[in-house]
Amino acid sequence: MLISLNWLKELVDISGYTTEELSEIITKTGIEVDGISEPEELPQGVVVGNIISCEQHPDADKLSLCQVDTGEETLQIACGAPNVKAGQKVAVAKPGAVLPGNFKIKKTKLRGEESNGMICSLQELGVNEEDVPEAFKDGIFVFPEDTETGEDAVKLLNLDDSVLELDVTPNRADVLSMVGMAYETAAALDRNYTLERPSYEEAKDKADSDVAVKIVDKEANPYYGAFVVQDVEVKESPLWLKNRLMAAGTRPVNNVVDITNYVLLEYGQPLHAFDRDRFNSDMIVTRYAEEGEILETLDGKMRTLSPHHLVITNGEKAHALAGVMGGKESEVHEGTTDLLLEAAYFDPQVVRQSANDHELRSESSVRFEKGLDVNRVAQAGERACELLQKYAGATILKGIAEEDHLSRKETVIRMETSRLNDRLGTKMEVQDVKNVLRRLQFEYEEKKGVFDVQIPSRRFDISIFEDMLEETARIYGYDHIPYTLPEDSGQAGGLTEEQRLKRNVKTFLEGAGLSETITYSLTDEKSAEEMISPELKDEQHGAIRLAMPMSEDHSHLRLSILPELLRTHSYNTARQQQNLAYYELGKVFISREDEHVQQPKEVLRAAGAVSGEWVANPWQQEKKEADFFVVKGIVEEMAGRLGLSFTYVKGEVQGMHPGRTALVICNGKTIGFMGQVHPRYQKTHDLKETYVFDLNMDLLLNLYEREETFVKIPKFPSVSRDIALVVDEKTSAGEIEETILTTGAPLIKQVRVFDVYQGEHLDPGEKSIAFRLLYQNPERTLKDKEVEEAHGAILEAVAEKHDARLRQ
Amino acid sequence: MKERLQELEQEALLKVEQAETIEELKSVRVEYLGKKGPITEVLRGMGKLPKEERPVIGQLANEVRERIADAIEEKQSRLEDEALEEQLKNEDIDVTLPGRPVQVGGPHLLTSIIEEIEDLFIGMGFEIKEGPEVETDYYNFEALNLPKGHPARDMQDTFYITEELLMRTHTSPVQARTMNAKNGKEPVKMICPGKVYRRDNDDATHSHQFTQIEGLLVDENVRMSDLKGVLQEFAAKMFGRERRIRLRPSFFPFTEPSVEMDISCKVCGGEGCSVCKGTGWIEILGAGMVHPNVLEMAGYDSEKYSGFAFGMGPERIAMLKHGIDDIRHFYTNDVRFLKQYHNA
Structure with a gap:
């Protein structure tokens, strides 16, 4: 999620902090700032110029010669852009200007004609290729006609903006909006913020007499509201609006689409505008799709639906995949005059299912999936109406056509100061807790350190005491929690x-x-x-x-x-x-x-x-x-x-x-x-x-059994005897060893092979194995006779069992 | 007789001095101290002496004999030393030739890191617990407050075998199993290292198999400050006393509050540099107070018992400690990689 600081600073006072300091504070109180993009090199000396005339360069097919009024002087500038025309308001880099990449603009001659500056494209001013509106991709940028000549183009284009990239954890869906971030920032910095109610002029006719809303499954779709918007003029959005969309990474399209996108960013509430004529009905019905039902979505893809996909229909056919994407058929286009503006609440899991099945994760679906403020759904629609009236000349019918099953139950959480301290290991006073709640703008009743906190609906992530424990800890500051070691039962650690x-x-x-x-x-x-x-x-x-x-x-x-x-x-x-x-x-x-x-x-x-x-x-x-x-x-x-x-x-x-x-x-x-x-x-x-x-x-x-008893080191010498036995080559050393060990017990202590031979000194099919035998009696010194007897018995046994003879 | 003995002594000592080889010395010994030698002869002729002179002469003869023997002894060891030195001069070797190779292997770097961490927590009274790598959906998710359909399951893309069986995505199920085994009564203090699996494409920063170490302490009156204390102790021992730690809010479904622990950047000391992306801090692990739902599901009374848990990635720690740039090194087992860390 991208947050424009130029936008944020219009909602909350963030003065007194550098961008880095602000990032650090926001990160430490709850929302991780993953990246900061600050304008590294702002273009300098770029102003709005008015192209007085534009003629073909006498000696170059692809160049135009323009006379440009910059407010102070008129400059002749050669321009290669295909879209340059007389009467345009454009961004002019005057001689002496510096563009990103340390590109210095000088007076020069192009094919014999003077060129005293440069008419700039957005790319040349440092705007990312992907944020440039389609119309200006291959040429210069053109300001709206009413732009003042000579104004600072950098300010107008919002190029001096810093943008924070936030890594928002799944529980904090409440900050997936500028309003949410304004509350969060206000709490973090201990400053004020209040969201103002939108206002616009309503027509006499009532929306709900014009269109009817019907919800078939109220679990999947607890709330659906539609505003009726008439006589819109579809055109380009004002520059400030386009700038804000671009700063948030959204590409401007036209005023209607831009306004719904703008409100999504501002309120976190996804909206959708249907072209009323093409929607072609006085009835909006939301229901589960039928097996095999087909919907062509805005991206031009044909979607085959199943009964667990929620759709918005005109009573007959699907016009949108609820919460995910609108239908192609009723898309707002240049000739659109009337709109049905949707402000709805869909079940998170239902939206998630549709988004997953169709691999369509959009800014809208993400917000539905993570949850919305139940008290801001319709208000977001009002905000869009306010903007549509102002920037698209719309007439808005009175009220809203809606069906409402949404639960708006208030959450109250009891919080004892002593329990907070027990769990956190802190020594907070009642006043400290009050400060935290004031900063969060949570209302409460308090008696002897016991708080009953009323959780505002925008913080739908908070439902139990432990959630408030976290809220308190993060605003109070994790840095203020002391370091202690557990007073546990004293278990001895170790390996098994x-x-x-x-x-x-x-x-x-x-x-x-x-x-x-x-x-x-x-x-x-x-x-x-x-x-x-x-x-x-x-x-x-x-x-x-x-x-x-x-x-x-x-x-x-x-x-x-x-x-x-x-x-x-x-x-x-x-x-x-x-x-x-x-x-x-x-x-x-x-x-x-x-x-x-x-x-x-x-x-x-x-x-x-x-x-x-x-x-x-x-x-x-x-x-x-x-x-x-x-x-x-x-x-x-x-x-x-x-x-x-x-x-x-x-x-x-x-x-x-x-x-x-x-x-x-x-x-x-x-x-x-x-x-x-x-x-x-x-x-x-x-x-x-x-x-x-x-x-x-x-x-x-x-x-394995752990050997515990000490075995005495033998005091008496051992006697070793070597024997080489000739046996059939198939006879294994292991078998012979086994015989030696059993026959020689208990005097024999060890048998070890030290040589194996096969070759010219033996018959084919024979091999010789040499063993070293070790005799020992732990009680006393062995007598020669005892060894001889045991050894003799061994030789007899191997001869008998393995047909082995002593090698001479 | 006295004069004769003195004369013999002079004579013998002179010959000892003149002897140049051990053989010559040997013949001196035979000549003067042998059974037929002149001193023995003197002693034999003592019978002819007056009685009172006998002891005097006898003593003198023995003294002379001893002095000659000492001289021979001394000379002999000198000659032997000289001979040895002469011999050793011809026995020198080229000390720069290589030693005989000793074939010794060594542990994998991840094992070294894991055992170091194990030992560190054992020192703080933790036990080591292990569990199955193929887990049930229940222990891997549900028992950890991640019911089916929970959006946070997306954070961990899972290799399923059947709907109910999967490759564990973290070692947290061992915590759930350990708590369950205690029937909600006894305290738990353990860490569980092991392999875990995620449905990821292998690249420089992702591996479909990696390791994790999680820790859990459940008891009466466990506080968040205890978590902070234990983690600081861990960080100090693992990374050095000079490193500072900080906690910042985060989210895990099985803890509330949830935090992430950063340590101050070693390279810049907290000033901000490219290693820490200018923040001065490096993320090390996730932690938090055990969510009451998790405690209750394992049979603990969450009013009475509380606990903390933390989890970290040995690969990440190894990469930070040694500046390793690609997680795949751990599983490619290039012998040139492995051998670098045999002494770690």
Whole structure:
């Protein structure tokens, strides 16, 4: 919303404040000033000139030679505008004048003829292209005939105006008008303002004998009033009126349209003028549209209506979409003489529905949607009549034709000074509250600090005590509220166990070399179905789709973090970032049934992806490419951190390499998977060899138990034995390890693989796995004999179970 | 005999001094202090001495022996030091070669900011609460005084899934859920960080996914001045003690009064500059006193209980703190962006 200060200052005294100071005060009391446009460079030395004569330049087709009277002298000026004519009053930049852009006007010669100044277009005077009236877009600006020659053109054109751009919150619809802003400014500055009642001469005939108003649905349309306006002369509006519209960002059209727009800006009440002849009826009926009813709106579009769109009809056909836009057929035109002037109150939701359905958000619809002052509807119509009489020579019939069901119940709010202070933490006196109410111009009765405040209808946003709390606080000043700390019950803040663990897991993963990412939860349909962890696969009912996504790239809720995480890898790989190690802790969304009626189950997961060199930029040591075991090392260590132990079995996951994928199992339950991304996926997504993991954090955090008891550090030495076992190449290290651990219990403390070999020293189809076994007795030093016995038993067991022999 | 011992001592000390290698020194030791050495011999011949001289000579012999041994010891450690120094001279390395790389990751900038804010409020006695990202219309809107058809729903363009299910547009539903869980009886003091979603086109200042942190304190006798005090404490810790705060009126359907908090501009100190658009202030968060309808809907008696709530955007805070110009950086995860903030 744009507020012209030249206009505002005619309503309220704002003297003594700079534009910046005024903005600051208005912002601090309630309405945020989002921007200030002040004339940066005002044109200087531009006056109104009278073109005495205008002839063709002897030596240039497109130039005219004008003799222009500027009040003090007559200047010869060459002008290239197509619309220049003798007898016009125009803006003349005299020699020595300076136009915006530091453009200095000098005496010059054009094609041999003297030119002593410049006849200006509005654009040349610094008016924004979009604010220039259609008639003057391609040429010079022409003042009305009765303009005084020699007057300061800058003042006449209102170029010295400053405009505030307000960001009005939805509750403060009362300030979407100059009148509203005048009340607000008066309260903020503690100055006076009263809205004066319009006055005009009424004809003898009564409006309601001329036209009848009928409302079909009084919920949707509680009030409809029509003024009958006759014998108007449609023409240009006076300059001051055009200036005010332009300052507010509205383009002038003709006096009738401009006056309705002007009153909209002044009162905040939208009005509409129908051409009486073309409306062609003595009856105005407001009703809901019929299914499929067609209305051509002012913008020339054919609108197909439905029964929840309210229309204004002539008893037969629709002539306006109520509160949104008028119809083309009864539009005011040059030959219009008689008007029906509408001043109505439509239900906010009804207008909102129409505006939404037809994507027609107008200055009118916005105001209807946010609410209007019930006591100013008809008065706004009177104001328009006053102006139409003055500037369009109109005859106004007596009174108004109306149907009225509008509730004008008064709101009274009780406000105790002590309660105000309790809620705000202030120490206001009764007199302080009185001052606030005086500034707001709210009437009240007060007894012993208890106020009964009568809320004026213009402040329809105020209905409960808390609203008055806000009014009081903002006018009293938030700066005057002290700083205190809550006297609450003294709760000890802190993280929950789960939150603490999550932070630990993050810290661990970062220490392990992974960088945290945050990717989008919304992904494309295909990605949403990829790489779903097996333990979720069974319970999910497909990815959930948004009803109205912004784009297909973000249309579905993810079932796995990995596809978006891998997108991050593709993005970085494409930007020459080679060695990537990422993780994300985030939720995936598991629908509980096909219709997605219930809230989905949200599962927290930890996923990671690694590609490129794991040990980057090494020197004097071997390069290490990321592989399965790099990722497995991270997963294993993470299990350790949580006091858990994982086992791994080969498994298949869609989107993953079938031979290099393992399911991760904890306490007999699958809790995720890890492995290499399928080479086909890698190729289509421009990924290098990439290894990933994806674990169900909710399950893991449930399995975690805080280890409290101290385990003694062993005092006695351990004994280690290395064995290399030759087995069939299909035999997994894990199976053998399992056998060693069970057979060697309780002396065996640890088994670790330190080498795997396959090659020329072995038969084809065989491999050798070397293990380091650690024996220890926490109670005493081990005897050789005990170790030998245990070791022997282990060798027997692996030979028997896995057909393993010692490699010589 | 006495003279013989003194002579031996002179002789041995001279040889020790002349020895140039550890080997030479070793042979000096064997020669003079060995079992067959001259001093042992002297001691052996002591039987021939008169009884009263024996202890005198014996003592002298031991003293001589000790002095020679000390001299050898001393010389030996000197020779060893010299040898070590010689050896180390040949062991120098190029200290300008790079260290062996250590692979370490780090947190995302938003996580750092969120955890910093969490810790700050934990210090003031707040709990951390979390809630679902797919919400019901009820908790996201209705329980927050935003009935269906309320114009303020336009302020938050929503990703709906069904008519009743949506991607939460703010973390406020966690407040409603937390209050509901307390049955309108116990006080609530919490903050809730999390992801939220709006139906926006992604550009430099909009993201369809972003994060939010909201805070809520409900108790008997909570005052607006308490909100001011808590926010000032937050601003001082987050942005520095020298920054001032101001509250100005605003509107949120779930609070009344509603305010917006600005902090004084860091760049110009409040004078007005391009960063603060000439106002001297930078908008940080929205806040207010919990609307009585919200309290009542959650079962609290709004005559007895009051509360305040506030909400802020970690992206905005991060952008202000670090001068980041495009919100998309947070979700593109360019490794060169992420690594800049691993130490943050």
